[in-house]
Amino acid sequence: MLDPRITSWILEFVLRQPAEDWMANELLFALPLPSPLSPRLKKILLLRRLSSDLSRPSLSARTLLSLELIEELERYAGAGAPSNSLAAAYAAVAVECTTRFLRERSDDDHGEDFFDAVNRIWNCRVADLERSEAAGLFSPALREARREMEEAIVNPVVRVGLTGRDTKKAALDAVRVYLEEAEKEMGPPYLEHLAKAVCEEWMSSGTGRDGSVVELYEMLRNLLASQGERGRYEGLPDDNYEDSVLGRDKDAPEQGGCSSDEFVHLPASASEVMKVKNLSQLGVLPANLDNMEENQNQMDLKLVFSVNEGAGKGPNNDDDAIARPNLMNQDPSDLEHVEENRERASLSFVDKGTKDGNPGTTTCVGDKRDCAGAPKPSLMDWNPTARTFEWDEDSIESPSENSPDPSNKLHLPSAKRREISLPLEDNKTFVKRRRKKKWSSLEEETLRKAVERHGVGNWKFIKSCHPEIFKDRTEVDLKDKWRNMIRCI
DNA sequence: TTAGGGTTATGC
DNA sequence: GCATAACCCTAA
Missing domain, CATH: 1.10.10.60 (Homeodomain-like)
Known part of the structure; x- marks a missing residue:
C-alpha cells in the first residue's frame, strides 16, 4: 500500500507539470491520498483547475468558484487579505462570465441571459461576497464593475460598450498573472526537495543500488521514517513546508467553518461506490475497498477535486465512460445521504453543466422578482x-417485463415498488x-x-x-x- | 408561485 | 405509537 503522504507528493508533482488533465484525473482517482487533504494539495488542485480553464480556454462560474475557494483556503490559513492579483482575477472573471452573454446572444435572445447573469453573479454572488468574510475579494475594481453591470441593465449604450470590450482576454490575462504569481510563491514541488535528499542519500550510501522504482520508493519510506525518528531530516523541507505555501500562521487555531474535512468531503452516491467496488473486484483498482465508509471518503474527496470535468480525454476513455466512475461528469443529484459532509456541497467542483457553467437557475432583478426560467427536474x-x-x-x-430470460432478474431486478397513493392503471x-x-x-x-x-x-x-x-x-x-x-x- | 393541509419516513 | 421532518398535492 502506497503511503498517502508520498502519493500526495507525487500528485503535487504531476499536477504542476504540463501533463494532460485526463492523466491528472486518473492519478487523482487511483492514488490513495491522506484524508483530509493538506491545504497545500488543495490549493495545488485549485490552481490546476484554473490552469485547465486557461488552456481550454474557458472561463465560467466554476472559475469564479475556484478563485473563491483559494481565497477561503488562504483566509482560513491565516494568510490575511487576498493578493491584488487574486482579487483582480476574480473581478475580471466575474465580468467575463457576465458579458459573454452579450457577445453570444442569439436572435431570439432579447438579453434575458445577460440580465440573468447580472442578477446571479452581481446581485447575488458578489453582493453576498461583500457581506461575507470573503470581502477581501471585493476590490475597487469589482465594485466598479458591479456599478457598470447595474448600469448596463438599464442603459443599452453601456451594453454595447461592454459587447465591444474583450473581457475574455482581460480575464484570461488576469488569471494567468495570478497563476504565475501563485506558482512563484509556492516554490518548487515537495518531491523536488525529496529528490535532492534522495540523491544525496544515494550518493553517500555507495554500492548495492539498482536504481529501480521500488528501491526509490523504499528510500522515500526510509526518509519518512527517519524524519519521524529524528525530527527534521537534514536536507528535507522543514515541518512547516505544507503550511508555508498558504502563509499559514502556525499559531492560528484550526477553523471550524472551513475545516479541511468539510471542504473536501462530498459524498459519492451509493451507485458510484458500487461501481468502484466492482472495479476493485475486477482488479482495476486496489482491492482494499471493503471498508466502504472509509473509501467513500476517498471517493468523495477525489470527486470534489477532480481537475477538469471537460477534459476527460485519454486512452480508453470511451470504454471507461460507463464502467468507471467519471470524475468529470458526476451528477450532483447523486450526492446524497451524507448530511454531515454537505456543508460545502455548494463548493463542489462538479458543475451541472449549463452553458455558462452555472447551475441551471436564473433570476431577475428587483424584489419579488420574476425568476422564470429555472429548469425543473426532468420528468x-x-x-x-x-x-x-x-x-x-x-x-x-428490467429492460422488459416480458424478458425472455427470467434469470436476468437476478442481475437486473425489477424495481421494487410499494403503492403509496391511489393505483393508476398506467x-x-x-x-x-x-x-x-x-x-x-x-x-x-x-x-x-x-x-x-x-x-x-x-x-x-x-x-x-x-x-x-x-x-x-x-x-x-x-x-x-x-x-x-x-x-x- | 405560494400557502396550507395531507402523507410518508424516521427515530425514539 | 408518537413526534417530527421531509415531501407531496392542490386551490387560489
Missing part, C-alpha cells in the same frame, strides 16, 4: 403532481418519490439569512440566489423547511 426524475411509488434506489428496472404515470434528505446546517443557515434579507414568501427568488446550495431543493421545499424551522422557535 424522468420525478413528477411533483404524479401519484407516487417509492422505488428501491439500488434496483435497476404505470408510466408513477414516478418515484424523492428520497428524504435531511437539511444540512449550511442549507438551514443560508435559508435563515435569505429570509432575513428577502423576506418570507420569496422562495423562488431565494432559491435562485443560492442555486448551488439549494440545487436539490424546490421552492416548496424551502417553504416547508421554513415552516418547520419557525415551528421550533
Whole structure:
C-alpha cells in the first residue's frame, strides 16, 4: 500500500507539470491520498483547475468558484487579505462570465441571459461576497464593475460598450498573472526537495543500488521514517513546508467553518461506490475497498477535486465512460445521504453543466422578482403532481417485463415498488418519490439569512440566489423547511 | 408561485 | 405509537 503522504507528493508533482488533465484525473482517482487533504494539495488542485480553464480556454462560474475557494483556503490559513492579483482575477472573471452573454446572444435572445447573469453573479454572488468574510475579494475594481453591470441593465449604450470590450482576454490575462504569481510563491514541488535528499542519500550510501522504482520508493519510506525518528531530516523541507505555501500562521487555531474535512468531503452516491467496488473486484483498482465508509471518503474527496470535468480525454476513455466512475461528469443529484459532509456541497467542483457553467437557475432583478426560467427536474426524475411509488434506489428496472430470460432478474431486478397513493392503471404515470434528505446546517443557515434579507414568501427568488446550495431543493421545499424551522422557535 | 393541509419516513 | 421532518398535492 502506497503511503498517502508520498502519493500526495507525487500528485503535487504531476499536477504542476504540463501533463494532460485526463492523466491528472486518473492519478487523482487511483492514488490513495491522506484524508483530509493538506491545504497545500488543495490549493495545488485549485490552481490546476484554473490552469485547465486557461488552456481550454474557458472561463465560467466554476472559475469564479475556484478563485473563491483559494481565497477561503488562504483566509482560513491565516494568510490575511487576498493578493491584488487574486482579487483582480476574480473581478475580471466575474465580468467575463457576465458579458459573454452579450457577445453570444442569439436572435431570439432579447438579453434575458445577460440580465440573468447580472442578477446571479452581481446581485447575488458578489453582493453576498461583500457581506461575507470573503470581502477581501471585493476590490475597487469589482465594485466598479458591479456599478457598470447595474448600469448596463438599464442603459443599452453601456451594453454595447461592454459587447465591444474583450473581457475574455482581460480575464484570461488576469488569471494567468495570478497563476504565475501563485506558482512563484509556492516554490518548487515537495518531491523536488525529496529528490535532492534522495540523491544525496544515494550518493553517500555507495554500492548495492539498482536504481529501480521500488528501491526509490523504499528510500522515500526510509526518509519518512527517519524524519519521524529524528525530527527534521537534514536536507528535507522543514515541518512547516505544507503550511508555508498558504502563509499559514502556525499559531492560528484550526477553523471550524472551513475545516479541511468539510471542504473536501462530498459524498459519492451509493451507485458510484458500487461501481468502484466492482472495479476493485475486477482488479482495476486496489482491492482494499471493503471498508466502504472509509473509501467513500476517498471517493468523495477525489470527486470534489477532480481537475477538469471537460477534459476527460485519454486512452480508453470511451470504454471507461460507463464502467468507471467519471470524475468529470458526476451528477450532483447523486450526492446524497451524507448530511454531515454537505456543508460545502455548494463548493463542489462538479458543475451541472449549463452553458455558462452555472447551475441551471436564473433570476431577475428587483424584489419579488420574476425568476422564470429555472429548469425543473426532468420528468424522468420525478413528477411533483404524479401519484407516487417509492422505488428501491439500488434496483435497476428490467429492460422488459416480458424478458425472455427470467434469470436476468437476478442481475437486473425489477424495481421494487410499494403503492403509496391511489393505483393508476398506467404505470408510466408513477414516478418515484424523492428520497428524504435531511437539511444540512449550511442549507438551514443560508435559508435563515435569505429570509432575513428577502423576506418570507420569496422562495423562488431565494432559491435562485443560492442555486448551488439549494440545487436539490424546490421552492416548496424551502417553504416547508421554513415552516418547520419557525415551528421550533 | 405560494400557502396550507395531507402523507410518508424516521427515530425514539 | 408518537413526534417530527421531509415531501407531496392542490386551490387560489
